[in-house]
Amino acid sequence: MQRIPDAAIRRLPAYLRWLTECEEERVTSVMLGQATGYSSEQVRKDLAYFGAFGTRGVGYDVGALRDEIYRILKLDQGVRAIVVGAGHLGTALVRYVDQGHQVRHDVKIMALVDNNPVIIGTQVGSIRVESVDRLEELVHQYDIGIGVLTVPKEAAVIVGDRLAEAGVRAILNFAPVSVCTHYPDVFVQPIDLTLEMQALSYFVGQKAPHRL
Amino acid sequence: MQRIPDAAIRRLPAYLRWLTECEEERVTSVMLGQATGYSSEQVRKDLAYFGAFGTRGVGYDVGALRDEIYRILKLDQGVRAIVVGAGHLGTALVRYVDQGHQVRHDVKIMALVDNNPVIIGTQVGSIRVESVDRLEELVHQYDIGIGVLTVPKEAAVIVGDRLAEAGVRAILNFAPVSVCTHYPDVFVQPIDLTLEMQALSYFVGQKAPHRL
DNA sequence: AGTTGTGAAAAAGTTCACAGCC
DNA sequence: GGCTGTGAACTTTTTCACAACT
Numbered sequence: 229m230q231r232i233p234d235a236a237i238r239r240l241p242a243y244l245r246w247l248t249e250c251e252e253e254r255v256t257s258v259m260l261g262q263a264t265g266y267s268s269e270q271v272r273k274d275l276a277y278f279g280a281f282g283t284r285g286v287g288y289d290v291g292a293l294r295d296e297i298y299r300i301l302k303l304d305q306g307v308r309a310i311v312v313g314a315g316h317l318g319t320a321l322v323r324y325v326d327q328g329h330q331v332r333h334d335v336k337i338m339a340l341v342d343n344n345p346v347i348i349g350t351q352v353g354s355i356r357v358e359s360v361d362r363l364e365e366l367v368h369q370y371d372i373g374i375g376v377l378t379v380p381k382e383a384a385v386i387v388g389d390r391l392a393e394a395g396v397r398a399i400l401n402f403a404p405v406s407v408c409t410h411y412p413d414v415f416v417q418p419i420d421l422t423l424e425m426q427a428l429s430y431f432v433g434q435k436a437p438h439r440l
Numbered sequence: 441m442q443r444i445p446d447a448a449i450r451r452l453p454a455y456l457r458w459l460t461e462c463e464e465e466r467v468t469s470v471m472l473g474q475a476t477g478y479s480s481e482q483v484r485k486d487l488a489y490f491g492a493f494g495t496r497g498v499g500y501d502v503g504a505l506r507d508e509i510y511r512i513l514k515l516d517q518g519v520r521a522i523v524v525g526a527g528h529l530g531t532a533l534v535r536y537v538d539q540g541h542q543v544r545h546d547v548k549i550m551a552l553v554d555n556n557p558v559i560i561g562t563q564v565g566s567i568r569v570e571s572v573d574r575l576e577e578l579v580h581q582y583d584i585g586i587g588v589l590t591v592p593k594e595a596a597v598i599v600g601d602r603l604a605e606a607g608v609r610a611i612l613n614f615a616p617v618s619v620c621t622h623y624p625d626v627f628v629q630p631i632d633l634t635l636e637m638q639a640l641s642y643f644v645g646q647k648a649p650h651r652l
Numbered sequence: 653a654g655t656t657g658t659g660a661a662a663a664a665g666t667t668c669a670c671a672g673c674c
Numbered sequence: 675g676g677c678t679g680t681g682a683a684c685t686t687t688t689t690c691a692c693a694a695c696t
Contacts, residue, residue, distance in 0.1 A: 235687060241638035245616065256655065265618040265630075268655095269689060276657055284656040284695040301638055302645035309637065316532035321633065323528045335637045373644040374637065397644040400636060404457065406477040415643040418477075419636065421533065424612060424629065425521065425547045425586065426453035426513055431627040432585040432609040433514035447665060468677065480677095481667060488679055496678040497674035 236274040239266060240297050243274070247294040256287040303334035308370050310396070312360065312387050313378035314342035317402055319352045321378060326353035338370040343383075360387070367394040374398050381405040388416070448486040451478060452509050455486070459506040468499040515546035522584045522608070524572065524599050525591035526554035529614055531564045533590060538565035550582040555595075572599070579606040586610050593617040600628070 242264040247255070250263070257268040257275075264271075275281055275293070278300050282288045298304050311318050318340060325337050340352055343360045350357050358366065366372065375391035377384055377399060384403030391399055392409035401407045401418045408416060454476040459467070462475070469480040469487075476483075487493055487505070490512050494500045510516050523530050530552060537549050552564055555572045562569050570578065578584065587603035589596055589611060596615030603611055604621035613619045613630045620628060 233687065237642050238635075238639045240642075241635035242618070242632075244638070245635065258655090263618065265620055267689075270687095272656060273658080273688085280657065282656050285654050286696065287655065301642045303638060303641050305645065307637075307641040307644055316528075316535050320528035320532040324633065325637075335634070335641060374640050376637075398640040400640060406454070406475065408477055415640065417636065417640060419631065419633075420454075421536065421631075422547070423450075423453040423457070424631065425519075425537075425588075426456070426515060427450045428586050428610045428612060428627065428629060429515050429519040429547060430449050430452075430513045432519055433517065445665060470677085479667075482665095484678060485666080485680080492679065494678050495674065496672065497676050499677065 230277070232277045236277055237301075239264070239270070239274055240301055242266075243271065244294065244297045244301070244303075247290055247297070250290060252290055254287045255290055255293075257282075260288075298334070301334075307335050307373045308338045309335060309374040309376055310339045310341065310363070310366060310370070310372045310391075311337055311376040311378060312341055312363065312391070313380075313383075314340050314344070314347050314350075314352060314357045315378060315380075318342075318376075318378035321376065322355055323353045326355075335374070337376075338372060339366045341366065363387075363390055364394040367391070367396060372396055374400065377401045377403050377407065379403055442489070444489045448489055449513075451476070451482070451486055452513055454478075455483065456506065456509045456513070456515075459502055459509070462502060464502055466499045467502055467505075469494075472500075510546070513546075519547050519585045520550045520582050521547055521586035521588055522551045522553065522575070522578060522582070522603075523549055523588040523590060524553055524575065524603070525589065525595075526552050526556070526559050526562075526564060526569045527590060527592075530554075530588075530590035533588065534567055535565045538567075547586070549588075550584060551578045553578065575599075575602055576606040579603070579608060584608055586612065589613045589615050589619065591615055 243260055246260065246263045257271040261268040261271045281293050281296055311322055322337055322340050339358055340355045341358045341360045341363055342348060348357050348359050373396060375396040377388060379387055381403045384401065384405050384407055388399055388407040389409050392411045392414040396414065398415040399407065401416055404420055404422060455472055458472065458475045469483040473480040473483045493505050493508055523534055534549055534552050551570055552567045553570045553572045553575055554560060560569050560571050585608060587608040589600060591599055593615045596617050596619055600611055600619040601621050604623040604626040610627040611619065613628055616632055616634060
Protein backbone atom coordinates (compact mmCIF):
# COMPACT_ATOMS: atom_id res chain seq x y z
CA MET A 229 0.00 0.00 0.00
CA GLN A 230 1.40 3.34 -1.05
CA ARG A 231 1.56 6.65 0.80
CA ILE A 232 -1.40 8.94 0.21
CA PRO A 233 -0.62 12.51 -0.85
CA ASP A 234 -1.59 15.22 1.58
CA ALA A 235 -3.08 17.14 -1.30
CA ALA A 236 -5.51 14.33 -2.02
CA ILE A 237 -6.74 14.28 1.58
CA ARG A 238 -7.45 17.99 1.42
CA ARG A 239 -9.70 17.54 -1.59
CA LEU A 240 -11.83 14.78 -0.08
CA PRO A 241 -13.98 17.12 2.06
CA ALA A 242 -14.97 19.05 -1.07
CA TYR A 243 -16.07 15.86 -2.80
CA LEU A 244 -17.92 14.81 0.32
CA ARG A 245 -19.85 18.05 0.56
CA TRP A 246 -21.09 17.88 -2.99
CA LEU A 247 -22.01 14.20 -2.61
CA THR A 248 -24.19 14.96 0.42
CA GLU A 249 -25.90 17.81 -1.42
CA CYS A 250 -26.39 16.30 -4.84
CA GLU A 251 -29.70 14.72 -5.76
CA GLU A 252 -28.29 12.10 -8.12
CA GLU A 253 -28.00 8.39 -7.44
CA ARG A 254 -24.91 7.98 -9.58
CA VAL A 255 -22.14 10.41 -10.46
CA THR A 256 -19.14 10.37 -12.77
CA SER A 257 -15.69 11.75 -12.05
CA VAL A 258 -16.40 14.50 -14.59
CA MET A 259 -19.48 15.67 -12.67
CA LEU A 260 -17.66 15.56 -9.34
CA GLY A 261 -14.76 17.43 -10.85
CA GLN A 262 -16.85 20.20 -12.35
CA ALA A 263 -18.77 20.71 -9.12
CA THR A 264 -15.66 20.97 -6.99
CA GLY A 265 -13.35 22.70 -9.44
CA TYR A 266 -10.87 19.88 -9.98
CA SER A 267 -10.10 17.78 -13.05
CA SER A 268 -11.80 14.42 -13.55
CA GLU A 269 -8.44 12.63 -13.58
CA GLN A 270 -7.65 14.21 -10.24
CA VAL A 271 -10.93 13.00 -8.80
CA ARG A 272 -10.40 9.45 -10.04
CA LYS A 273 -6.84 9.31 -8.79
CA ASP A 274 -7.76 10.70 -5.37
CA LEU A 275 -10.50 8.14 -4.89
CA ALA A 276 -8.42 5.29 -6.27
CA TYR A 277 -5.81 5.80 -3.55
CA PHE A 278 -8.30 4.29 -1.13
CA GLY A 279 -9.78 1.56 -3.28
CA ALA A 280 -11.89 0.92 -6.36
CA PHE A 281 -15.19 2.51 -5.41
CA GLY A 282 -16.53 3.08 -8.92
CA THR A 283 -17.93 0.93 -11.67
CA ARG A 284 -16.29 1.22 -15.10
CA GLY A 285 -18.61 2.51 -17.73
CA VAL A 286 -21.06 3.66 -15.07
CA GLY A 287 -19.54 5.89 -12.40
CA TYR A 288 -19.80 6.05 -8.62
CA ASP A 289 -22.73 5.28 -6.36
CA VAL A 290 -23.35 8.48 -4.43
CA GLY A 291 -24.41 6.90 -1.15
CA ALA A 292 -21.62 4.37 -1.07
CA LEU A 293 -18.95 6.90 -2.01
CA ARG A 294 -20.21 9.36 0.59
CA ASP A 295 -19.93 6.72 3.29
CA GLU A 296 -16.46 5.72 2.13
CA ILE A 297 -15.08 9.28 2.27
CA TYR A 298 -16.78 9.79 5.60
CA ARG A 299 -14.96 6.76 6.90
CA ILE A 300 -11.60 7.66 5.30
CA LEU A 301 -11.63 11.09 6.93
CA LYS A 302 -12.60 9.40 10.19
CA LEU A 303 -15.60 11.70 10.42
CA ASP A 304 -17.71 8.69 11.39
CA GLN A 305 -15.89 8.74 14.71
CA GLY A 306 -16.98 12.33 15.37
CA VAL A 307 -14.11 14.72 16.02
CA ARG A 308 -14.56 17.24 18.81
CA ALA A 309 -13.06 20.73 18.81
CA ILE A 310 -12.46 23.62 21.21
CA VAL A 311 -12.28 27.26 20.11
CA VAL A 312 -9.91 29.45 22.12
CA GLY A 313 -10.68 33.16 21.83
CA ALA A 314 -14.26 34.45 21.81
CA GLY A 315 -13.53 37.59 19.82
CA HIS A 316 -15.18 38.40 16.52
CA LEU A 317 -13.52 35.60 14.62
CA GLY A 318 -14.02 32.96 17.31
CA THR A 319 -17.71 33.70 17.78
CA ALA A 320 -18.23 33.94 14.01
CA LEU A 321 -16.68 30.51 13.66
CA VAL A 322 -18.82 28.96 16.40
CA ARG A 323 -22.01 30.39 14.94
CA TYR A 324 -20.94 29.39 11.44
CA VAL A 325 -20.52 25.75 12.41
CA ASP A 326 -23.57 25.91 14.71
CA GLN A 327 -25.77 27.13 11.91
CA GLY A 328 -25.17 23.87 10.13
CA HIS A 329 -22.90 25.12 7.41
CA GLN A 330 -21.15 21.85 8.01
CA VAL A 331 -22.05 18.73 6.11
CA ARG A 332 -23.15 16.67 9.07
CA HIS A 333 -22.42 16.74 12.78
CA ASP A 334 -19.00 15.38 12.02
CA VAL A 335 -16.76 18.06 13.50
CA LYS A 336 -18.42 19.31 16.65
CA ILE A 337 -17.36 22.41 18.57
CA MET A 338 -17.73 21.41 22.21
CA ALA A 339 -16.38 24.49 23.96
CA LEU A 340 -15.47 28.15 23.52
CA VAL A 341 -13.11 29.78 26.02
CA ASP A 342 -11.74 33.28 26.58
CA ASN A 343 -9.71 35.15 29.21
CA ASN A 344 -11.95 38.23 29.33
CA PRO A 345 -14.18 38.11 32.47
CA VAL A 346 -16.76 40.29 30.74
CA ILE A 347 -17.26 37.70 28.00
CA ILE A 348 -17.05 34.58 30.17
CA GLY A 349 -20.52 33.26 30.90
CA THR A 350 -22.17 34.83 27.85
CA GLN A 351 -23.87 32.63 25.32
CA VAL A 352 -22.63 32.23 21.72
CA GLY A 353 -25.09 30.18 19.71
CA SER A 354 -25.67 27.07 21.76
CA ILE A 355 -22.37 27.36 23.62
CA ARG A 356 -21.54 29.15 26.87
CA VAL A 357 -18.17 30.91 26.97
CA GLU A 358 -15.94 29.36 29.61
CA SER A 359 -12.76 30.66 31.25
CA VAL A 360 -9.52 29.82 29.47
CA ASP A 361 -8.33 28.56 32.88
CA ARG A 362 -10.50 25.52 32.32
CA LEU A 363 -8.85 24.74 28.95
CA GLU A 364 -7.02 21.58 30.01
CA GLU A 365 -10.02 20.36 31.98
CA LEU A 366 -12.36 20.82 29.00
CA VAL A 367 -9.97 19.12 26.58
CA HIS A 368 -9.91 16.05 28.80
CA GLN A 369 -13.62 16.13 29.65
CA TYR A 370 -14.79 16.22 26.04
CA ASP A 371 -11.86 14.23 24.58
CA ILE A 372 -11.05 17.12 22.23
CA GLY A 373 -9.03 16.35 19.10
CA ILE A 374 -8.85 19.77 17.45
CA GLY A 375 -7.95 23.15 18.99
CA VAL A 376 -8.89 26.30 17.09
CA LEU A 377 -6.81 29.38 17.90
CA THR A 378 -8.57 32.72 17.44
CA VAL A 379 -6.64 34.66 20.07
CA PRO A 380 -4.42 37.74 19.57
CA LYS A 381 -0.92 36.93 18.42
CA GLU A 382 0.60 37.71 21.83
CA ALA A 383 -1.27 34.77 23.34
CA ALA A 384 -1.19 32.36 20.41
CA VAL A 385 2.14 30.65 21.01
CA ILE A 386 1.47 30.06 24.70
CA VAL A 387 -2.09 28.84 24.17
CA GLY A 388 -0.91 26.64 21.30
CA ASP A 389 1.52 24.95 23.64
CA ARG A 390 -1.16 24.55 26.29
CA LEU A 391 -3.47 22.91 23.75
CA ALA A 392 -0.73 20.53 22.62
CA GLU A 393 0.23 19.76 26.20
CA ALA A 394 -3.40 19.09 27.07
CA GLY A 395 -3.49 16.48 24.32
CA VAL A 396 -5.13 17.89 21.20
CA ARG A 397 -3.91 16.25 18.01
CA ALA A 398 -4.32 19.15 15.60
CA ILE A 399 -4.46 22.94 15.82
CA LEU A 400 -6.14 25.32 13.39
CA ASN A 401 -4.28 28.58 13.90
CA PHE A 402 -5.91 31.84 12.84
CA ALA A 403 -3.49 34.01 14.82
CA PRO A 404 -1.00 36.01 12.77
CA VAL A 405 2.07 34.20 14.09
CA SER A 406 3.73 30.92 13.32
CA VAL A 407 2.70 28.48 16.04
CA CYS A 408 4.92 25.44 16.33
CA THR A 409 4.46 23.38 19.45
CA HIS A 410 7.20 21.25 20.88
CA TYR A 411 5.13 18.19 20.10
CA PRO A 412 5.96 16.97 16.61
CA ASP A 413 2.85 14.77 16.61
CA VAL A 414 0.55 17.78 16.82
CA PHE A 415 -0.44 18.87 13.34
CA VAL A 416 -0.65 22.65 13.03
CA GLN A 417 -2.61 24.16 10.14
CA PRO A 418 -2.19 27.93 9.83
CA ILE A 419 -4.88 30.07 8.21
CA ASP A 420 -3.90 33.70 8.02
CA LEU A 421 -6.55 35.90 6.46
CA THR A 422 -4.32 38.95 6.20
CA LEU A 423 -1.51 37.03 4.55
CA GLU A 424 -4.02 35.50 2.18
CA MET A 425 -5.17 38.94 1.08
CA GLN A 426 -1.63 40.21 0.67
CA ALA A 427 -0.79 37.28 -1.59
CA LEU A 428 -3.91 38.09 -3.63
CA SER A 429 -2.51 41.57 -4.13
CA TYR A 430 0.23 40.05 -6.26
CA PHE A 431 -2.25 38.21 -8.45
CA VAL A 432 -4.42 41.30 -8.76
CA GLY A 433 -1.56 43.11 -10.38
CA GLN A 434 -0.60 40.18 -12.58
CA LYS A 435 -2.98 40.29 -15.49
CA ALA A 436 -4.66 42.93 -17.54
CA PRO A 437 -8.25 43.64 -16.54
CA HIS A 438 -10.81 41.87 -18.69
CA ARG A 439 -12.69 45.14 -19.04
CA LEU A 440 -11.35 48.48 -20.11
CA MET B 441 13.86 35.38 -16.37
CA GLN B 442 12.12 32.28 -15.05
CA ARG B 443 8.56 31.78 -13.88
CA ILE B 444 8.04 32.30 -10.18
CA PRO B 445 6.34 29.49 -8.27
CA ASP B 446 2.96 30.26 -6.79
CA ALA B 447 4.10 28.70 -3.55
CA ALA B 448 6.92 31.23 -3.24
CA ILE B 449 4.51 34.16 -3.62
CA ARG B 450 2.32 32.77 -0.85
CA ARG B 451 5.26 32.71 1.54
CA LEU B 452 6.33 36.31 0.93
CA PRO B 453 3.61 37.88 3.12
CA ALA B 454 4.82 35.81 6.07
CA TYR B 455 8.38 37.04 5.58
CA LEU B 456 7.08 40.58 5.22
CA ARG B 457 5.17 40.46 8.45
CA TRP B 458 8.10 39.31 10.46
CA LEU B 459 10.37 41.89 8.86
CA THR B 460 8.04 44.71 9.84
CA GLU B 461 7.85 43.43 13.40
CA CYS B 462 11.46 42.51 14.05
CA GLU B 463 13.75 44.92 15.80
CA GLU B 464 16.93 43.87 14.06
CA GLU B 465 18.79 45.82 11.41
CA ARG B 466 20.09 42.72 9.67
CA VAL B 467 18.66 39.23 9.43
CA THR B 468 19.86 35.92 8.05
CA SER B 469 17.83 33.38 6.12
CA VAL B 470 18.04 31.09 9.13
CA MET B 471 16.39 33.70 11.37
CA LEU B 472 13.68 34.45 8.84
CA GLY B 473 13.07 30.76 8.36
CA GLN B 474 12.74 29.98 12.05
CA ALA B 475 10.37 32.88 12.62
CA THR B 476 8.08 31.90 9.78
CA GLY B 477 8.35 28.14 9.96
CA TYR B 478 10.16 27.52 6.69
CA SER B 479 13.66 26.23 5.95
CA SER B 480 16.49 28.68 5.37
CA GLU B 481 17.09 27.29 1.87
CA GLN B 482 13.46 27.93 1.11
CA VAL B 483 13.76 31.51 2.26
CA ARG B 484 16.89 32.13 0.19
CA LYS B 485 15.41 30.53 -2.89
CA ASP B 486 12.15 32.46 -2.59
CA LEU B 487 13.95 35.78 -2.29
CA ALA B 488 16.45 34.95 -5.01
CA TYR B 489 13.64 34.55 -7.56
CA PHE B 490 13.30 38.32 -7.49
CA GLY B 491 16.93 39.31 -7.29
CA ALA B 492 19.97 39.23 -5.05
CA PHE B 493 18.83 41.25 -2.06
CA GLY B 494 21.26 39.84 0.48
CA THR B 495 24.96 40.23 1.16
CA ARG B 496 27.04 37.05 1.30
CA GLY B 497 28.57 36.48 4.67
CA VAL B 498 26.27 39.06 6.24
CA GLY B 499 22.58 38.52 5.54
CA TYR B 500 19.72 40.78 4.50
CA ASP B 501 19.09 44.41 5.38
CA VAL B 502 15.70 44.43 7.06
CA GLY B 503 14.49 47.77 5.74
CA ALA B 504 15.58 47.15 2.17
CA LEU B 505 14.17 43.64 2.09
CA ARG B 506 10.87 44.83 3.55
CA ASP B 507 10.55 47.45 0.84
CA GLU B 508 11.43 44.93 -1.87
CA ILE B 509 8.76 42.43 -0.80
CA TYR B 510 6.28 45.25 -0.42
CA ARG B 511 6.99 46.22 -4.00
CA ILE B 512 6.99 42.64 -5.33
CA LEU B 513 3.55 41.98 -3.84
CA LYS B 514 2.43 45.31 -5.28
CA LEU B 515 1.30 46.37 -1.82
CA ASP B 516 2.94 49.74 -2.42
CA GLN B 517 0.17 50.46 -4.88
CA GLY B 518 -2.47 49.91 -2.18
CA VAL B 519 -5.03 47.26 -3.10
CA ARG B 520 -8.64 48.01 -2.25
CA ALA B 521 -11.20 45.37 -1.31
CA ILE B 522 -14.96 45.02 -0.87
CA VAL B 523 -16.59 42.54 1.51
CA VAL B 524 -19.92 41.13 0.36
CA GLY B 525 -22.04 39.74 3.19
CA ALA B 526 -22.21 41.48 6.58
CA GLY B 527 -22.96 38.35 8.59
CA HIS B 528 -20.78 37.12 11.43
CA LEU B 529 -17.84 36.22 9.24
CA GLY B 530 -17.98 39.38 7.11
CA THR B 531 -18.14 41.74 10.07
CA ALA B 532 -15.47 39.75 11.91
CA LEU B 533 -13.24 40.14 8.89
CA VAL B 534 -13.82 43.88 8.58
CA ARG B 535 -13.12 44.47 12.26
CA TYR B 536 -10.10 42.17 12.13
CA VAL B 537 -8.49 44.17 9.34
CA ASP B 538 -9.70 47.45 10.85
CA GLN B 539 -8.07 46.66 14.17
CA GLY B 540 -4.74 46.73 12.41
CA HIS B 541 -3.98 43.04 12.45
CA GLN B 542 -2.59 43.78 9.05
CA VAL B 543 1.01 44.76 8.55
CA ARG B 544 0.36 48.21 7.12
CA HIS B 545 -2.53 49.83 5.34
CA ASP B 546 -1.67 47.83 2.27
CA VAL B 547 -4.90 45.96 1.69
CA LYS B 548 -7.72 48.31 2.54
CA ILE B 549 -11.38 47.29 2.91
CA MET B 550 -13.31 50.15 1.32
CA ALA B 551 -16.86 48.82 1.52
CA LEU B 552 -19.09 46.24 3.17
CA VAL B 553 -22.41 45.37 1.53
CA ASP B 554 -25.38 43.16 2.38
CA ASN B 555 -28.88 42.48 1.08
CA ASN B 556 -30.59 42.58 4.47
CA PRO B 557 -32.42 45.95 4.92
CA VAL B 558 -32.13 45.61 8.69
CA ILE B 559 -28.34 45.55 8.51
CA ILE B 560 -27.89 48.15 5.76
CA GLY B 561 -26.94 51.47 7.27
CA THR B 562 -25.48 50.03 10.45
CA GLN B 563 -21.86 50.70 11.30
CA VAL B 564 -19.19 47.98 11.42
CA GLY B 565 -15.93 49.37 12.71
CA SER B 566 -15.28 52.44 10.61
CA ILE B 567 -17.43 51.21 7.70
CA ARG B 568 -21.13 51.74 7.01
CA VAL B 569 -22.96 48.73 5.55
CA GLU B 570 -24.28 49.55 2.08
CA SER B 571 -26.89 47.79 -0.05
CA VAL B 572 -25.62 45.01 -2.29
CA ASP B 573 -27.48 46.81 -5.09
CA ARG B 574 -24.67 49.34 -5.10
CA LEU B 575 -22.00 46.64 -5.57
CA GLU B 576 -21.02 47.55 -9.13
CA GLU B 577 -21.12 51.26 -8.35
CA LEU B 578 -18.84 50.84 -5.33
CA VAL B 579 -16.37 48.62 -7.22
CA HIS B 580 -15.98 51.35 -9.84
CA GLN B 581 -15.99 54.26 -7.40
CA TYR B 582 -13.20 52.86 -5.23
CA ASP B 583 -11.36 51.01 -8.02
CA ILE B 584 -11.68 47.76 -6.09
CA GLY B 585 -9.26 44.95 -6.91
CA ILE B 586 -10.33 42.25 -4.45
CA GLY B 587 -13.83 40.96 -3.68
CA VAL B 588 -14.37 38.99 -0.47
CA LEU B 589 -17.34 36.65 -0.46
CA THR B 590 -18.90 35.96 2.96
CA VAL B 591 -22.44 35.31 1.75
CA PRO B 592 -24.50 32.11 2.11
CA LYS B 593 -23.75 29.50 -0.51
CA GLU B 594 -27.02 30.13 -2.36
CA ALA B 595 -25.86 33.64 -3.24
CA ALA B 596 -22.15 33.01 -3.67
CA VAL B 597 -22.05 31.96 -7.33
CA ILE B 598 -24.24 34.85 -8.48
CA VAL B 599 -22.42 37.46 -6.41
CA GLY B 600 -19.10 36.03 -7.57
CA ASP B 601 -20.12 36.58 -11.15
CA ARG B 602 -21.30 40.10 -10.36
CA LEU B 603 -17.96 40.91 -8.75
CA ALA B 604 -16.06 39.56 -11.75
CA GLU B 605 -18.35 41.39 -14.15
CA ALA B 606 -17.89 44.61 -12.20
CA GLY B 607 -14.16 44.29 -12.70
CA VAL B 608 -12.50 42.88 -9.57
CA ARG B 609 -9.31 40.97 -10.31
CA ALA B 610 -9.39 38.48 -7.47
CA ILE B 611 -12.01 36.91 -5.22
CA LEU B 612 -11.50 35.48 -1.75
CA ASN B 613 -14.34 33.00 -1.38
CA PHE B 614 -15.43 31.92 2.12
CA ALA B 615 -18.74 30.49 0.92
CA PRO B 616 -19.01 26.71 0.99
CA VAL B 617 -19.34 26.30 -2.77
CA SER B 618 -16.88 26.29 -5.64
CA VAL B 619 -17.10 29.71 -7.27
CA CYS B 620 -15.70 29.83 -10.76
CA THR B 621 -16.55 32.93 -12.74
CA HIS B 622 -16.69 32.96 -16.49
CA TYR B 623 -13.75 35.33 -16.50
CA PRO B 624 -10.55 33.31 -16.60
CA ASP B 625 -8.53 36.39 -15.62
CA VAL B 626 -10.25 36.62 -12.25
CA PHE B 627 -8.23 34.74 -9.66
CA VAL B 628 -10.46 32.88 -7.19
CA GLN B 629 -9.00 31.78 -3.86
CA PRO B 630 -11.32 29.54 -1.85
CA ILE B 631 -11.06 29.36 1.94
CA ASP B 632 -13.48 26.91 3.43
CA LEU B 633 -13.31 26.70 7.20
CA THR B 634 -15.53 23.64 7.45
CA LEU B 635 -13.56 21.72 4.84
CA GLU B 636 -10.36 22.69 6.59
CA MET B 637 -11.62 21.17 9.84
CA GLN B 638 -12.81 18.02 8.13
CA ALA B 639 -9.38 17.51 6.58
CA LEU B 640 -7.85 17.96 10.04
CA SER B 641 -10.04 15.11 11.21
CA TYR B 642 -7.98 12.77 9.06
CA PHE B 643 -4.73 13.96 10.59
CA VAL B 644 -6.17 13.77 14.09
CA GLY B 645 -6.73 10.08 13.59
CA GLN B 646 -3.37 9.52 11.96
CA LYS B 647 -0.91 9.32 14.81
CA ALA B 648 -0.89 7.95 18.28
CA PRO B 649 -1.41 10.60 20.98
CA HIS B 650 1.82 11.82 22.55
CA ARG B 651 0.30 11.28 25.97
CA LEU B 652 -1.34 8.17 27.30
C1' DA C 653 -20.01 3.34 -25.99
C1' DG C 654 -18.79 5.03 -21.79
C1' DT C 655 -16.21 5.42 -17.61
C1' DT C 656 -13.01 3.81 -14.15
C1' DG C 657 -8.30 2.67 -12.53
C1' DT C 658 -3.42 3.18 -13.30
C1' DG C 659 1.33 3.23 -14.98
C1' DA C 660 4.18 6.55 -17.28
C1' DA C 661 5.38 11.30 -18.30
C1' DA C 662 5.48 15.94 -17.03
C1' DA C 663 5.43 19.72 -13.99
C1' DA C 664 5.92 21.91 -9.66
C1' DG C 665 8.09 22.38 -5.46
C1' DT C 666 11.71 21.31 -1.94
C1' DT C 667 16.16 19.98 -0.27
C1' DC C 668 21.00 19.36 -0.96
C1' DA C 669 25.55 20.81 -1.63
C1' DC C 670 28.74 23.93 -2.60
C1' DA C 671 30.84 27.75 -5.22
C1' DG C 672 31.21 32.62 -4.57
C1' DC C 673 31.49 36.66 -2.03
C1' DC C 674 32.06 39.52 2.18
C1' DG D 675 34.36 32.01 9.08
C1' DG D 676 29.89 32.91 7.74
C1' DC D 677 26.08 33.50 4.77
C1' DT D 678 24.01 34.10 0.18
C1' DG D 679 22.81 32.45 -4.44
C1' DT D 680 22.09 28.54 -7.39
C1' DG D 681 22.48 24.37 -10.24
C1' DA D 682 21.53 19.57 -9.45
C1' DA D 683 19.10 15.86 -7.14
C1' DC D 684 15.14 14.61 -5.15
C1' DT D 685 10.32 14.49 -3.86
C1' DT D 686 5.63 15.48 -4.51
C1' DT D 687 1.75 16.44 -7.30
C1' DT D 688 -0.68 16.75 -11.60
C1' DT D 689 -1.68 15.46 -16.23
C1' DC D 690 -1.69 12.22 -19.92
C1' DA D 691 -2.96 8.13 -22.24
C1' DC D 692 -4.96 3.95 -22.44
C1' DA D 693 -6.03 -0.79 -20.92
C1' DA D 694 -9.77 -2.94 -18.36
C1' DC D 695 -14.32 -3.47 -17.34
C1' DT D 696 -19.66 -2.99 -17.61
